[in-house]
Amino acid sequence: MPARAARLSQTEDYLFSLIDRPRELAARDGTAPVPLGVGDCDLPTPPHIVEALRKAVRDPSAHRYPPYAGTQAMREAAAGHLGRRFGLHLNPETEVLATLGSKEAMAHLTMAYAEPGDVVLVPDPGYPVYGTWARWCGAEVVRVPLREENGFLPDLTAVPAAVARRAKLLWVCYPNNPTAALATSGFYAELARFALRHDIVVASDAAYSEIYYDCAPPPSFLRAPGGMKCGIEFHSLSKAYNMAGWRVGFAAGNADVVGALRTVKTHTDSGTFTAIQHAAVTALNDTTGYPERLRAVYRERMHLLCDGLEQAGLQVLRPGATFYCLVRCPDGTDSEGFAKKLLAEARVLAVPGSGFGPGGEGYVRLTVCAGTDLIREAIRRITAVHW
Ligand SMILES: Cc1ncc(COP(=O)(O)O)c(C=O)c1O
Structure with missing residues (x-):
């Protein structure tokens, strides 16, 4: 070997x-x-979503390669969901991209930005994928501590200026895995100011945005002032609709950042099976509660x-x-x-x-x-x- x-x-x-x-x-x-x-x-997965797949799979047009950015219906449904849930007004052509769950997209975003000499800021503790791919791309991974006494929010003032200057990407994840902490809109506003000051892309992992029960609905980073100028957010149907095995999600945010991710993905995968995207549209347009x-x-x-x-x-x-x-x-x-x-x-x-x-x-x-x-x-x- x-x-x-x-x-x-x-x-x-x-x-x-x-x-x-x-x-x-x-x-x-x-x-x-x-x-x-x-x-x-x-x-x-709820039966009405399984049923939507069953119907869609019979249509031979679903058997061909899907569009690289995701089907038009999928991107529109994702934009509609983000509008209803977070008050975002996104262009489904340029600011939304269908993904195979969110894990691959987070890896591929790193591929789009990180290279030797760069810093990628990752939360500690955090989802391991952010740091692994940064290292594979030759970037230096700098851990930003999340401490219980700060509500597991990063202290951005503690990031040295020399590190911030070299940083390309900054990962956050709220509601957080593994701490279950929540971000406030105030924190997101501070995060956007920090990112814009240092020209950093904020990669916001929102895989758990719909799993809340003893708090107000968690906000989106993209709604923070300046959030759309520097951010991309990863959403997934895995947790919200029990569709982890289906591998479907979407990324949304700044058109330039979404475009960079799209470029990497066009060279890497060919999208989620079209019939699954049909079922995902049913999920995102939920009328069943x-x-x-x-x-x-x-x-x-x-x-x-x-x-x-x-x-x-x-x-x-x-x-x-x-x-x-x-x-x-x-x-x-x-x-x-x-x-x-x-x-x-x-x-x-x-x-x-x-x-x-x-x-x-x-x-x-x-x-x-x-x-x-x-x-x-x-x-x-x-x-x-x-x-
Ligand atoms: C914090 C976090 N982000 C992203 C993911 C990836 O989920 P998926 O690729 O199924 O969307 C997970 C999965 O457990 C996770 O815990």
Whole structure:
């Protein structure tokens, strides 16, 4: 075998593909662990969306290559959703692009901007994809700490001027994975001022924008004054409509930035299957109240989990959004040790906060992507362990 590219030598397998392994191992000895690790919703895609796919797939015109930027209907539906939900007025021709979920688009945006000598600012803790691709593109990754005492918002005043001058991209993600923190409109306004002052593209990961239940609907960075001058936002149908396996989402924002992403994508992929884009239009034009019902499910599950963990004597950062919650590591345990003990003694899968960067140390992340019976079982097992 020839040597792998140097960029792979310092890259481990993706965090969540590693988490799958203990799940397999643990399942062998009888007591299957309760899966509260990976954020992959257990609920099916709603039937009206599945039905829309079924109809669309029969149309032979759907079997050809889709348009590179996404179907006109998909881009219009995305712009319509952004208008109704966030009050944005976007041009579906130039300011919206269909994507294969959001993960690929976030990787490809990095490809469009980052090169050796550049800095990419990533949140710590944060979704691992932002930093991995920046490194692969030869850029320097600078972690911006998210601290509990700052509401897990980055302190932009702490970014040294020399670093900001070299920065091309700045990643934010709210509602946040893994902390579940929310951004305020005030923070977004400050972020846009910072980005415009230093000529940086703000890449806003909004994968969880529709998963909120104990807070006001989270705002869009693009609505901040100046946000459309420097920002691109990534939206996904994976979480909002339980369509993670369908690989469909969209990017929206500044036309020049969206255009740069489109250029990379035209050389890389040929878009989401047209029939799936038809179904995504049905999802985005929801008339059934599905997103609200889904939020009610998460609200119930999250309250159940957090109440149970607190009664078990653990400290939980109760979230208002996302399907994640952070649990503080008991005294004397680090996040990997806590996650291992949860797996070994309570048979509950959790993700160590350190998997999201050094800033995640001190916490493990649990999800409520499991039904209430499983959550009750997890609580029963966790309560039986001495922490
Ligand atoms: C913060 C964050 N962003 C983006 C994604 C990617 O989701 P998708 O590619 O399914 O849209 C995930 C998936 O878990 C995520 O947690």
